[in-house]
Amino acid sequence: IGQVEAGKVLVFPGEYSHWHNMRVIIDALVDRNHIVTVLVSSSSPTVPHTRKERFDFNVFEVNIKKEEARAMWSEFTNLWMNDTATKYERVFMFWRVMTNFILNTEDICKGVFYNKDLLRALHESHYDVLISDPMMPCSDLMAQTLNIPHVLSLRATFAYTFERLCGQMPAPASYVPAVALNDHLTDRMSFTERVKNMLLYIIHTTIFRLQMKFTYDWLYTEIW
Incomplete structure (x- = not known):
């Protein structure tokens, strides 16, 4: 050994x-x-x-x-x-x-x-x-x-936002559920469920970008 x-x-x-x-x-x-x-x-x-x-x-x-x-x-x-x-x-x-x-x-x-x-x-x-x-x-x-x-x-964020945008983690919306709380969504989704999942990805990504812009951007700039 x-x-x-x-x-x-x-x-x-x-x-x-x-x-x-x-x-x-x-x-x-x-x-x-x-x-x-x-x-x-x-x-x-x-x-x-x-x-x-x-x-x-x-x-x-x-x-x-x-x-x-x-x-x-x-x-x-x-x-x-x-x-x-x-x-x-x-x-x-x-x-x-x-x-x-x-x-x-x-x-x-x-x-x-x-x-x-x-x-x-x-x-x-x-x-x-x-x-x-x-x-x-x-x-x-x-x-x-x-x-x-x-x-x-x-895991850090809903819709794997940190992981996707910061860590470049692959997360295709057709197979990876956006929100862990939605237990009914799995890697096997119907067309309607995939549309819903895509909307969740879009919503969470938009909220994340706005939150970063109006909160953490100035904070990181100030302390860094």
């Missing part, structure tokens, strides 16, 4: 179920003797960064308080579980949740990239790879700044 070397892994996890998903990956890496550091904000409501673990935590400060972050994520969860709201109420709730989510995104990005001591420490640690949850902002810039490979822990 040939010898192998353990690596240094930087992890940028998400919250709630996304953290539990990432925790499985972290435990598997530690079991294989990799050195793992979990980068987490001071506002994280679910990542137990004060607990002693087999890996290290690197906590960076943000302006948002933990209670505010918990309320934001709770509202995000309630949006998908609210079956009594009307169509217009759901639209209003969605935009309110997304506004708060973008503010949280901005706070986390600035908490990382405006902290020169943190960036210097990350550079000097010489990590081999960054594993991040797709819900965590600016992880792509972090990987580029550290000049290391970037791995996402799970």
Whole structure:
């Protein structure tokens, strides 16, 4: 059996179920003797960064308080579980949740990239790879700044928008369902289902481009 070397892994996890998903990956890496550091904000409501673990935590400060972050994520969860709201109420709730989510995104990005001591420490640690949850902002810039490979822990967006436009992932609309929540769509679709699937791709792609233009473009320009 040939010898192998353990690596240094930087992890940028998400919250709630996304953290539990990432925790499985972290435990598997530690079991294989990799050195793992979990980068987490001071506002994280679910990542137990004060607990002693087999890996290290690197906590960076943000302006948002933990209670505010918990309320934001709770509202995000309630949006998908609210079956009594009307169509217009759901639209209003969605935009309110997304506004708060973008503010949280901005706070986390600035908490990382405006902290020169943190960036210097990350550079000097010489990590081999960054594993991040797709819900965590600016992880792509972090990987580029550290000049290391970037791995996402799970599918990022509806209609695979990030994956298609940023990662060049092939996703023909005739065979790949656009929305995971639509379990009735499979790789074998009728003509009507393919038309519906194509419309979903168009809608999600349009929303993504508008969201990038009016939110993340200026944020990335400011911090980069």
